[in-house]
Amino acid sequence: MGSFSDSHFAGYDGAVSLNSVEFYNAKRNDWLLTTPMSSHRSACGVVALGQYLYCLGGHNGLEIFHSVGFYFLQCSLFINQQK
Numbered sequence: 001m002g003s004f005s006d007s008h009f010a011g012y013d014g015a016v017s018l019n020s021v022e023f024y025n026a027k028r029n030d031w032l033l034t035t036p037m038s039s040h041r042s043a044c045g046v047v048a049l050g051q052y053l054y055c056l057g058g059h060n061g062l063e064i065f066h067s068v069g070f071y072f073l074q075c076s077l078f079i080n081q082q083k
Contacts, residue, residue: 012042017060021071021078035076037069044069 011018017040022031037055044058044065055069069080 016040017042017058035078037071037078038080039065039069041065041069 011020019037019040021034021036023034024031040060041055041058042060045056047054047056051073053071053073055071057067058065067081069078071078
């Protein structure tokens with residue numbers, strides 16, 4: 001991993017919100033499952049900037065989040081910051 005250009009960050013599988021973070025490897029044509037987020041969320045906004053991936057808002061099906069999550073590429077660490 002070295003970039004966030006091809007990534008899947010959380011989402012919804014048709015039944016529940018997910019907490020997964022996956023990266024697509026085009027050379028191997030497969031997905032790498034990495035460290036999950038601390039909470040399940042879908043419908044969040046995602047922005048890549050430098051070595052960070054920011055997950056903004058979203059919901060888990062029961063509550064709307066007013067928080068920002070940070071994913072650190074170098075150490076595969078997700079930290080959720082509550083409002």
